[in-house]
Amino acid sequence: MINEISKQPSPMLQTNNLTKRYEDGVLALDSLTLEVNPGELFVMLGGNGAGKTTTINLFLNFIEPTSGEASINGIVTHKEPLEAKKHVAFVSENVMLYQNFTAIQNLDFFSKIGGHSDLSRDDYRDVLNRVGLAEDAHNKRLKGFSKGMRQKCGIAIAILKDAPAILLDEPTAGLDPKAGYEFIRLLDSLRSENKAILMSTHDIFRAKEIADTIAIMDSGRMIMKEPAANLADQNLEELYLQYMAGHDTKAAG
Amino acid sequence: MLKIIIEREIKDIVSSTKFAVTFAVCVILILASFYVGAAHYNLNKQQYDASVAENLRQMEGLTEWYSVRQHKVFMPPQPLAALVTGISNDIGQTADMLAGSQVITEGSRYNEDPIFAVFRFLDLEFIFQIVLSLFAILLGYDAISGEKERGTLRLTFASNLPRRTYILGKLIGSFAALSSSLIVALGLGCLFLPMMGVPMSGDEWIRLLIIAGSGLLYFGVFLTGSLFVSAMTQRSSSSFLLLLVAWILAVMIIPRASVLTAARAVEVPSVDHIANQRSSLASQLWAESRDAMTNFKPDIDDDDPEAMMKIGSMFSQFMDSLGTIRNDQMSEFSDRINEERFNAQQIQQNLSFNLARISPSTSMKLATSNLAGTSLELTKHFRDETRAYHKVVGDFIREKTGMNPHGGMIIKINDGSEEPEPIDPSELPSFEYKPIRTATAINAALPDIGLLALFNFLFFTGAVISFGRYDVR
Amino acid sequence: MLSTLIQKELKGIILSPKFTATFAICSILILLSVFTGIREYEAVSDQYDSATSLVEQELQDESNWGHMSTRSIRKPDPMQIFVSGLTYDIGRWSHVESTRPIKLKHSPYSDDPIFAMFRHIDFVFIFQFVLSLFAILFTFDAINGERESGMLKLVFSNSIPRAKYLIAKIIGSWLGLILPISIPILLSILLVIIMGVPMNAIHWATLATLIALSVLMFTFFISLGVAISAWTKRSSVSFLLSLVIWVMFVLIIPRASVAAAEQMVPVPRISEIESIREAYANDRWKTFYDISEERWMTSSNMNEEESEEERDRAMWDNMVLEDSLRRIVEIEIEEYEVRLLEELRQRKAGQERLAFGFSRISPSSAYQLAASGLAGTDIEMKDRFEESMSQFRSSFVDFTEKKQAESGNTGGIMISISTETGIDIKDGSDNSALDLTDIPKYEQPRRSYAQAFNSTIIDFGLLAFATLLMFVASFIGFLRYDVR
Numbered sequence A: 001m002i003n004e005i006s007k008q009p010s011p012m013l014q015t016n017n018l019t020k021r022y023e024d025g026v027l028a029l030d031s032l033t034l035e036v037n038p039g040e041l042f043v044m045l046g047g048n049g050a051g052k053t054t055t056i057n058l059f060l061n062f063i064e065p066t067s068g069e070a071s072i073n074g075i076v077t078h079k080e081p082l083e084a085k086k087h088v089a090f091v092s093e094n095v096m097l098y099q100n101f102t103a104i105q106n107l108d109f110f111s112k113i114g115g116h117s118d119l120s121r122d123d124y125r126d127v128l129n130r131v132g133l134a135e136d137a138h139n140k141r142l143k144g145f146s147k148g149m150r151q152k153c154g155i156a157i158a159i160l161k162d163a164p165a166i167l168l169d170e171p172t173a174g175l176d177p178k179a180g181y182e183f184i185r186l187l188d189s190l191r192s193e194n195k196a197i198l199m200s201t202h203d204i205f206r207a208k209e210i211a212d213t214i215a216i217m218d219s220g221r222m223i224m225k226e227p228a229a230n231l232a233d234q235n236l237e238e239l240y241l242q243y244m245a246g247h248d249t250k251a252a253g
Numbered sequence B: 001m002l003k004i005i006i007e008r009e010i011k012d013i014v015s016s017t018k019f020a021v022t023f024a025v026c027v028i029l030i031l032a033s034f035y036v037g038a039a040h041y042n043l044n045k046q047q048y049d050a051s052v053a054e055n056l057r058q059m060e061g062l063t064e065w066y067s068v069r070q071h072k073v074f075m076p077p078q079p080l081a082a083l084v085t086g087i088s089n090d091i092g093q094t095a096d097m098l099a100g101s102q103v104i105t106e107g108s109r110y111n112e113d114p115i116f117a118v119f120r121f122l123d124l125e126f127i128f129q130i131v132l133s134l135f136a137i138l139l140g141y142d143a144i145s146g147e148k149e150r151g152t153l154r155l156t157f158a159s160n161l162p163r164r165t166y167i168l169g170k171l172i173g174s175f176a177a178l179s180s181s182l183i184v185a186l187g188l189g190c191l192f193l194p195m196m197g198v199p200m201s202g203d204e205w206i207r208l209l210i211i212a213g214s215g216l217l218y219f220g221v222f223l224t225g226s227l228f229v230s231a232m233t234q235r236s237s238s239s240f241l242l243l244l245v246a247w248i249l250a251v252m253i254i255p256r257a258s259v260l261t262a263a264r265a266v267e268v269p270s271v272d273h274i275a276n277q278r279s280s281l282a283s284q285l286w287a288e289s290r291d292a293m294t295n296f297k298p299d300i301d302d303d304d305p306e307a308m309m310k311i312g313s314m315f316s317q318f319m320d321s322l323g324t325i326r327n328d329q330m331s332e333f334s335d336r337i338n339e340e341r342f343n344a345q346q347i348q349q350n351l352s353f354n355l356a357r358i359s360p361s362t363s364m365k366l367a368t369s370n371l372a373g374t375s376l377e378l379t380k381h382f383r384d385e386t387r388a389y390h391k392v393v394g395d396f397i398r399e400k401t402g403m404n405p406h407g408g409m410i411i412k413i414n415d416g417s418e419e420p421e422p423i424d425p426s427e428l429p430s431f432e433y434k435p436i437r438t439a440t441a442i443n444a445a446l447p448d449i450g451l452l453a454l455f456n457f458l459f460f461t462g463a464v465i466s467f468g469r470y471d472v473r
Numbered sequence C: 001m002l003s004t005l006i007q008k009e010l011k012g013i014i015l016s017p018k019f020t021a022t023f024a025i026c027s028i029l030i031l032l033s034v035f036t037g038i039r040e041y042e043a044v045s046d047q048y049d050s051a052t053s054l055v056e057q058e059l060q061d062e063s064n065w066g067h068m069s070t071r072s073i074r075k076p077d078p079m080q081i082f083v084s085g086l087t088y089d090i091g092r093w094s095h096v097e098s099t100r101p102i103k104l105k106h107s108p109y110s111d112d113p114i115f116a117m118f119r120h121i122d123f124v125f126i127f128q129f130v131l132s133l134f135a136i137l138f139t140f141d142a143i144n145g146e147r148e149s150g151m152l153k154l155v156f157s158n159s160i161p162r163a164k165y166l167i168a169k170i171i172g173s174w175l176g177l178i179l180p181i182s183i184p185i186l187l188s189i190l191l192v193i194i195m196g197v198p199m200n201a202i203h204w205a206t207l208a209t210l211i212a213l214s215v216l217m218f219t220f221f222i223s224l225g226v227a228i229s230a231w232t233k234r235s236s237v238s239f240l241l242s243l244v245i246w247v248m249f250v251l252i253i254p255r256a257s258v259a260a261a262e263q264m265v266p267v268p269r270i271s272e273i274e275s276i277r278e279a280y281a282n283d284r285w286k287t288f289y290d291i292s293e294e295r296w297m298t299s300s301n302m303n304e305e306e307s308e309e310e311r312d313r314a315m316w317d318n319m320v321l322e323d324s325l326r327r328i329v330e331i332e333i334e335e336y337e338v339r340l341l342e343e344l345r346q347r348k349a350g351q352e353r354l355a356f357g358f359s360r361i362s363p364s365s366a367y368q369l370a371a372s373g374l375a376g377t378d379i380e381m382k383d384r385f386e387e388s389m390s391q392f393r394s395s396f397v398d399f400t401e402k403k404q405a406e407s408g409n410t411g412g413i414m415i416s417i418s419t420e421t422g423i424d425i426k427d428g429s430d431n432s433a434l435d436l437t438d439i440p441k442y443e444q445p446r447r448s449y450a451q452a453f454n455s456t457i458i459d460f461g462l463l464a465f466a467t468l469l470m471f472v473a474s475f476i477g478f479l480r481y482d483v484r
């Protein structure tokens, strides 16, 4: 750990007492503080409605924080959203993408608005191969794609942006086991490119397999945060359920 | 089982915002069209009464019937024509009974008040044609593909439900929910008529009822059509697009395009051509009369003290008989060429309307305008009515003056012995316009109503069949 | 960057199946409208030609200058192919004679009511009803649709300013919809050339302006769709909303405003006015005849014992006097009539102002009014023609009266009854053809391009303003849009 800190002096993704209360009064995020350093893969676990998507939305300034702040590469997102977003790529929960475009056309569009107008078809092909989309689907329209195939395209878009930080909201939802496995390898290689990765997921086993840091969220609070190494010999699922139950009784009591 | 589906469908429709919004708009528009129709009728009635009164007033003070130079009659406004204007505003609504031996109807409303021709009328028929059909599509386009997209179709067919029951329930449920709301709107609209003092006879109520019925059938065509298309397409966006294109074609394009193309394919002698023929005959007859006149030599004893008077009356008689002969020849000729034109028009009309009937919108328009008495038939009907009255006026004038009203020549010798008395314009028999008879109107509308019912049936069957093969996954 | 966004928008439109279907329909409809328009124009032109030659024939057949009458015929104009406006509703011709004022009658629709049943299709109709609908259908989910598919999140996870994105969106959809319809528009211009429609420079300029106007109207509906989608979260809501607004703008407001104006400014019917005039005329003539009768009576009674010669002279004087008095009565009646008609016109103008003022709430009716104003088939059309025909009438009547006086022919039929010779009838005509070389010819009213354009400035401005308003609304809506 000491070793890690000395290696990465400034966190790439950071929140500071980040709080979000929606207009209808729901406290979706309650003083969340976290940091993700370059080369670190940070996994958020937590039940439905725990506040994971809210966190990611705050990073992307899709919503304004009630208090506190989120920053990317030291840039506070709700102050300089455009500047901040230059340094981040995003894989969304359930993206439909442009149904009438082919995979390559979608990639082309998004890489261009992501600031890479110099990429060739071969680059797109490479990255699509890298995420494991079958060759014959590259030039097909997205309309006929399965959820997993769409997800792969979404991931490819994020890779193409080549940003130092990556936000992923349940990226593995809908991926088949092989693709899931490949995705894990992919994340691994992205991490080795020194990217800061923040991922929300419900896939405890994969999380344990790959994460550097694991956090469990509940009702907008981070109720646990441990380096994955510390949990290596524990049954994470049990731990998760245990934490949730404990929190529930705490909340009830 | 069917009952459950129908109930669910009705509840689903009635509770949706789409239904609330579209029917609010529909109701407002239907009510507006009734209100506007009633107000328009009342105003028209006032104007009509004023025109009739002024027409009689201008005769006041005249001392001789033959010095009345014009006697105009007008097409009286009809309550139903205010709801379904048809062509009533396009054709001549005025005829001068003293203008000549022929009745010429002139002065179409749109020509005289072009302001109405710019955007035309907001009548019930228009609301039916455009708004009802559009809203039927709006409510029906995603009936099946929408359920598929939401995933409810899969869930529904996880139970042991026969497809036929499901689609039947859907059709019945949606038609029941939507048409009953429409009936309420129409019923409310009808209230405007008595409330605003529009006089409606029993016959007219029956006709209005059938008009409303045709409107519902027309609505049904688009509703079953939408379900049919929805049962053929997998995605609601494509079913909407398909329906919208069909709607544009059916409502706006097909009727117009088919009349424009078919009508030009049939040769109909133009009005100008007929007028030309008539005027050349008239001048020929006039020339003959003139020859006869110059050869007129009264056989009178010069010494007769009454000679002057006798010559006068003999000449009058002579002129009168000449006039009668001319009239007879003219009207015989006019009848013939008018008949020819009429027959050609009939062929033209049948051809183009039959072609246009590909679109249910045509059938609706023809049915409602027939029922309201504002179809093409009205041109002929008004002409016949005015012609009949023309004879009455002619007889009246002849009786009063002893002369042919269209002789074109009047000799009056006044010896100053008697003080002329003013005529009484109210003696003139009034123009009792009888609208097209109800039985005739209904008969004329029946084929198109039948056609609408057929469309309903076809689309209904189509929907059932294609849903049998629908991919519910 | 901007160009990437625009390109994406363009491709998004062009690649969609929605586009192929609508593009095909629009092309067919625009071409169909122009084609049928040209054919109708040819048909009415033929009719016009035969009618004018008939009128000339009739004039040639006249053998007497007295009370000569003719007809003036409205000439069809090529612009009616694109904007039929009121051409088919307004009378084709009017009698031209001294005793009756000008009144256009026999509208094409009243002659052939079969065409009135469903009416015509023209370029403006297609734009107003079909293309406006398509414009809205392509844009109603421009923003919220992207939100629903998660695209907005993805796009704005990049450093893209919102304004830029929206501009790209609007420009892209505009180009995506305008470029394709420019093809059938160009083709229809080609059709006009190929089918030999006689278009002069003014016509071309007007047509170009009309196309610009149509594009502006189209732009309005595009920006309306974008604005609606930028103010609503769900595309199902904006879909419903935009359809309702479309129905209101295109179908209801124009008609409803005329109906309202009809109730608020009642205008008497022309037949009523005509009867009032007739009553006045009858009244005037009656006094005239009464007085003249009295005069005849007194003159014939008083000169009982004078010589025949003197009696004849007195009679002649009387006749001259009566002629001039008759002229005065005629003028009085005409003046009365002019006053009546002027009053009616004023009222109608008031009604029109109100109706059109209301209707301009809807940019669609502003478009229609502007288009018909450009093409000269607007509501002023009737007045324009009747005015030019009235001018023709006075020059025609002056001319024939002058000729009549020169020829010294009484005209009409002279019947003399005498106890000696019985009845003697002369029909006054000298049966020789008249010299028609200098006879005035009816000139169709001419409008310069500037006049045509000026009549549309208000509506042009309104349309541009409405479009701008929608742009601003889209921006405001989108800048505060919740992209999640």
Ligand SMILES: Nc1ncnc2c1ncn2[C@@H]1O[C@H](COP(=O)(O)OP(=O)(O)OP(=O)(O)O)[C@@H](O)[C@H]1O
Pocket (backbone or CB within 6 Å): A022, A023, A024, A026, A027, A028, A046, A047, A048, A049, A050, A051, A052, A053, A054, A055
């Ligand atoms: N727009 C919103 N308005 C009001 N409350 C919201 C809104 N979006 C989310 N919430 C609430 O905020 C809380 C956190 O939601 P969030 O979407 O962040 O959860 P999540 O952890 O991503 O859940 P899941 O695992 O289901 O994706 C929930 O209680 C949710 O109801």
Ligand SMILES: [Mg+2]
Pocket (backbone or CB within 6 Å): A052, A053, A054, A093, A169
């Ligand atoms: Mg979530």
